[in-house]
Amino acid sequence: xxxxxxxxxxxxxxxxxxxxxxxxxxxxxxxxxxxxxxxxxxxxxxxxxxxxxxxxxxxxxxxxxxxxxxxxxxxxxxxxxxxxxxxxxxxxxxxxxxxxxxxxxxxxxxxxx
Amino acid sequence: xxxxxxxxxxxxxxxxxxxxxxxxxxxxxxxxxxxxxxxxxxxxxxxxxxxxxxxxxxxxxxxxxxxxxxxxxxxxxxxxxxxxxxxxxxxxxxxxxxxxxxxxxxxxxxxxxxxx
Numbered sequence: 001x002x003x004x005x006x007x008x009x010x011x012x013x014x015x016x017x018x019x020x021x022x023x024x025x026x027x028x029x030x031x032x033x034x035x036x037x038x039x040x041x042x043x044x045x046x047x048x049x050x051x052x053x054x055x056x057x058x059x060x061x062x063x064x065x066x067x068x069x070x071x072x073x074x075x076x077x078x079x080x081x082x083x084x085x086x087x088x089x090x091x092x093x094x095x096x097x098x099x100x101x102x103x104x105x106x107x108x109x110x111x112x113x
Numbered sequence: 114x115x116x117x118x119x120x121x122x123x124x125x126x127x128x129x130x131x132x133x134x135x136x137x138x139x140x141x142x143x144x145x146x147x148x149x150x151x152x153x154x155x156x157x158x159x160x161x162x163x164x165x166x167x168x169x170x171x172x173x174x175x176x177x178x179x180x181x182x183x184x185x186x187x188x189x190x191x192x193x194x195x196x197x198x199x200x201x202x203x204x205x206x207x208x209x210x211x212x213x214x215x216x217x218x219x220x221x222x223x224x225x226x227x228x229x
Binding site: 031046 | 115117119145147155156157158159162204206208210216217218219220221222223225
């Protein structure tokens with residue numbers, strides 16, 4: 001059975017204190033791994049998609065990396081506006097699940113001034 | 114680009130009534146849209162995949178007759194919660210797939226449904 005596990009569940013950071021979020025996955029054929037940011041009461045906002053091990057993508061203070069078993073989202077020198085829940089999702093190559101996303105439970109990040 | 118609009122953002126209804134939620138892709142055509150449900154402090158659970166011009170595909174355990182999905186055009190999908198009950202209260206979110214292989218999903222802002 002496909003599984004997506006995110007850790008930690010919650011993370012409290014001081015402004016400027018860099019850290020990493022983990023997303024480990026067990027799927028039968030990865031098509032893509034996605035990172036989203038979700039603010040309270042809002043829909044997820046697309047951040048990155050990664051397709052193959054070794055791939056890295058960056059956007060402002062965020063950097064996502066991918067291995068064959070997990071992905072990391074690095075937050076460098078975070079600011080209070082980076083506070084959100086970060087969701088990891090996987091998409092598999094199975095025909096009957098084409099396009100579907102399976103989400104992890106998310107990591108709630110709070111950045112204090 | 115890739116803006117998905119969802120309406121209404123919040124709805125309160127009486128038990129037994131039906132509620133319709135709209136999901137529109139504003140600046141692109143979406144042959145495939147998805148409907149999710151999210152409970153407090155939990156992640157998104159896929160309810161169904163909506164394909165333009167054909168019947169929706171529901172996930173296991175989702176009642177087709179309770180959650181009616183219509184994808185009549187390339188920019189609009191609707192979810193109707195029929196005969197709503199308090200246990201249907203939740204946050205409903207739609208997404209539309211975009212890209213050459215249509216594998217990147219962009220999400221609407223969500224609809225908070227409260228059934229009294």
